[in-house]
Amino acid sequence: MRKDIKRLIILLVSLVGIFALAHVLQSSSTKTRNNQNECKKINSIIAQEFNYAEKEIDNLAKQGEKEKLDSLVFYNYTQLFRKKQAGIFLYNESELIAWSTNRIPAPLQADSLQTNKNHIKLTDGYYMMHKINANKFSLVYLQNIYREYNYNNEYLNTGFNTLFNLNNNCEISLYETQNFVPITINGSKLFYVDSKSVETANYKLPAFAFLLALILFVILLIEASKFLIKNNVNQLLVLLALAIDMFILRLIMLKFSYPIAFYNLPIFSPEYYAESFWLPSPGDLGFNIILVFIWVLCFHRMFNTQTKQTSKLSNTLISVSAGIVVVVVQAFLSLRLSNIILNSSVELDPEKILSFSNYSLYLFAIILLFTLTSILLIDKLSKILHKHIKLIIFGFTLLATLTIWFFVANLEIRELIFPVIFLIIAFILFVIRQKQKSYNWYAYIVLIFFISLLLSDKLRYVISVKELSTRKVLASNLANERDAGAEFFLINTSNNIASDKHIENYIIKNDSKNLYNYLQKNYIKGYLSKYDLQISICKPIDSIFIHPDNELKHCYSFFSEMISKKGVPLIGSKFYFLEKHNGLISYFGYFKFLSDEQNETQLFIELNSKLFSEGLGYPELLLDKTYAPKKTMKNYSYAKYNNKKLIVKKGEYEYPYKYFFENNKSDFDIANLKDYSHLAYRPDSENIIIMSVEDKGIQRNLISLSYLFFICFALFGIYHISSNLLKKDYAYIRSLKNRIQFSILIIIIISILIIGAISINFIVKGYSDRHR
Incomplete structure (x- = not known):
């Protein structure tokens, strides 16, 4: 007994020591970083780079006395951008004539460069500039200091030259502002950098210390439970107290987000998994299931009871009760596994195990552990009751309870596979405990096979349900699909169209044919070429003939009504997205022009996506992250049918020209054709959207x-x-x-x-x- 008490005291002292250390580490992990030190570092780096630029330009100018400068610039400095993110540019008296890289948007005109400046702001950021005259030419050295784009996305990011290894938390400006300090070269101010102090924290070390403290706390609880059971305290009371202690521990952690070192780690973020107050993150899910597993393991090993001989009626009641408990455990396991899969945002399909992320592996391990926990619980139940269980009555109870549950829960036939496999596993456990008392090699192999089959079925089924829900959402979105790429270009071209003098001249002359060709050639090109262009030129008193209704309507009133009923404005432009619900993507714009006599004329432009359009794909490099397309469509093919005729298709699947589904009236229908699973969505009576994904069927199940x-x-x-x-x-x-x-x-x-x-x-x- 003394050894046990001594062990408990050592654990308690160790726990207190590591817990105190964790708090000290956590309080010291937050540091205030003074950006003034970063400013000094920036100043030093730019001074060195400017000295390098002076030497290179001077050497180049001397070489230019004997050789052609344009050849030297073009051939001798091709690696300068890779080494320094810099380039050398040669200008004559008026324009750029040679350059070492096309990765820097240098001005084309020489007069755009101010000779008294050592810096310049270009379209992609701030540059250090050094310029000298060589004979009749000007040599300019430009080096990127800070990238700054009008928009950010996966490919374009704001920040200092990556070769400088500087902190990107600093802001930069050409103009003097409060809390900004100047970066200078030879007394000349280049830029101003934010000097405000910011707080930084690294919680990895304190989180590790708190994890050790948590492990020691759980070990202390287990050892204390063993000590109490050893001293003849009621086993069930001890195990109940252990469960309550674990519950209180988790409640404190969740209620107060304690310790803060844990809840600042990415694994405690809801980005990859979140469900409820008790399960707000992958980290919390892991803690909960590990604690449940530890408790079940303690129950499995610590709870030992000698059951007395009972009557046949009692044995029958015990067999029935055990069967009901097994079905309840199965239902709870099924629900929890489904929720883990449905509420996660990571890949969990075993077939794609090579593409698993760290979070996928983590959640996959949690699923395995939770399944093992349930089986351990059933095994302990079979071990306790093996003398009282009548296998025939137990098996009949399993089937009867499962049948009742099937009808009460309104399950589908497909959903019975998981419970049937679990009940087979439970029945095997009870048979082994009753006949053999312990497990041999062959029993383990059989159990491993059925556990694998159980998990494979659950993962495949829930993932397929989740994928089908995703397809329904995507199909609904396609009903009102908007083209992010087209909107980006329309917003950027709107002002150009409004101020284009050629367009104004064509409108004044009422030359719609040449205006159409001009717009097609200069504006509706490239990415926008997948749209059909329609134009109308109207004066305030004009009417317009409407097809296919064959009606004559007042021009302004007709287009005004169309905008008010169907138009969604593209902010910052004269264009609107039209919600026509005809399967096509449509945009509409109007522009007002005045003649010399101040007579008003309006140009109306309508763009409709072309029939059978495959799409050019989104120019993601050119799109801001707010416009960037989601990557959820990459594994799908889809088609749009209007009045049962194909108008748009995209993806690998070859859709027929005429609609091929049966004429059902439901909003969503599913069919399997040509190794593909097809989902048909009917947003209205005229339009149908088909979302298709490859279906490998039984092959995928066997791989999993x-x-x-x-x-x-x-x-x-x-x-x-x-x-x-x-x-x-x-x-x-x-x-x-x-x-x-x-x-x-x-x-x-x-x-x-x-x-x-x-x-x-x-x-x-x-x-x-x-x-x-």
């Missing part, structure tokens, strides 16, 4: 099952070998039968690992070769 069986088998093998080695149970290896099993296990694990490593290497190498 094989991956899961290998993972479960490998984990079991590692556990089985290590547990026997840790127990120093070498008698296990002395048996010829066990040695054969041990050898087969090692050979299988090593072989699969080698094959897996070679396969991954082959796939990665093939991918690299294709994209080289």
Whole structure:
């Protein structure tokens, strides 16, 4: 007993010490960074770069006395941008004639460069500039200091020259502002940099210390529980107290976001998983399930009771009760696994295990652990009740309870596979405990197979439900699809159209034919060429003939009514998105022009996406992140039908010209054709949208099952070998039968690992070769 008390005291002291250390580390992890030091660093770097620029330009000017400057600039400095993000530009008296790189948007006209300045603001950021005259030419050295774009996206990011290794938290300006300090060269002010102090924090070390403290706390609870049970305290009361302690621990952590070091880590962010107050992040999910697993493990090992002989009626009631409990555990496991998969935003399909992220692996491990926890609970139940269970009554209860649950919960036939497999596993556990008392090699293999089958079915089914829901959302969005690329270009061209004198002249002359050709050639080109252009020129008293209604309507009133009913303005332009609900993407714009006599004329422009348009794809490099398209459509094909005729299609699937689904009246229909799963969405009576995705059927299920069986088998093998080695149970290896099993296990694990490593290497190498 003294040893037990001594162990508890050591654990308690260690816990207090590490807990105090964690608090000290957490309080010291927040630091105030003074940007003035960063400003000095920037000043030093730019001074060095300016000295380098002076030397290069001077050397080039001297060489230019003997050789042609344009050849020297073009051939000798091609690597300058890669090394320094800089370039050299040669100007004659009026314009640019030679350059070392086209990655810098240098001015084309020489008079755009002020000779008394050592800096310049170009379209992509701030540049240091050094300019000298050489004979009749001007040599200009430009080096990027700070990238700043009108928009940011995946490819274009604001910040200092990456070669400088500077902090991008600093702001930069050409003009003097409060809290900004100047960056100077030879007394000349180049830029102004924000000198405000900012707080930074690194919580990794204190989080690790708190994790150690948490582990010690749980170990202390377990050791205290063992001590109490050893001293004849009621086992159920001890286990109940252990559960309450764990519950209070989690409640404090969640209620107060304590410790703050944990909740500042990315794993405690809801970005990848969030469900409720108790499960707000992947980290909290992991804590909860690990604590539940630890409690079930303690229950499995600590709770030992000798059951007394009971009557046949009691045994029957126990068998029925056990069957009901097993079905309830199955239902809870099914619900929890479904919620984990549905509320996560990471890939969890075992077929795509090679593309798993760290968070995918983490959540996958959580799913395995939670399944193991449920099976351990059932195993303990079978171990306690094995003398009282009547297998026939138990099996009948499982089937009867499952049948009742099927009708009450209004399940589909497909949803019965998971509970049936789980009940088979539970029945096997009860049979083994009643007949053999313990597990042998073959029992483990059978259980591993059924557990793999259980997880494979649940993952495949829930992922397919989630994918179908995603397709429904995407199909609904396509009903009112907007073209981010087109809107970007329309917003940028709107002012140009309004101020274009050629357009004004064509309108004054009422020359609609040449105006159409001019607009098509100069504005509705490139990305916008996938749209059909229609124009109308109207004066206040004009009318317009409307097709196909064959009606004559007042021009201004007709277009004004169309905008008010269907138009959604594109902010910053004269264009509108039209909600026509005809399967096409439409935009409308109007521009007012005045003649010399101040007579008003308006130009109306309508753009409709072309029939059978495959789309040019979004120019993502040119789009701001607010316009950037989502990547959720990349694995789908889709088509739009208007009056059962194909008008738009995109993707790999070849859609027929005429609508091919049965004429159902429901909003959503599903069909499987040509190895594809098709979802038909009817937003109205005239339009139908088809969303299609490749369906591998049973092949995909077999791939998932094989991956899961290998993972479960490998984990079991590692556990089985290590547990026997840790127990120093070498008698296990002395048996010829066990040695054969041990050898087969090692050979299988090593072989699969080698094959897996070679396969991954082959796939990665093939991918690299294709994209080289």
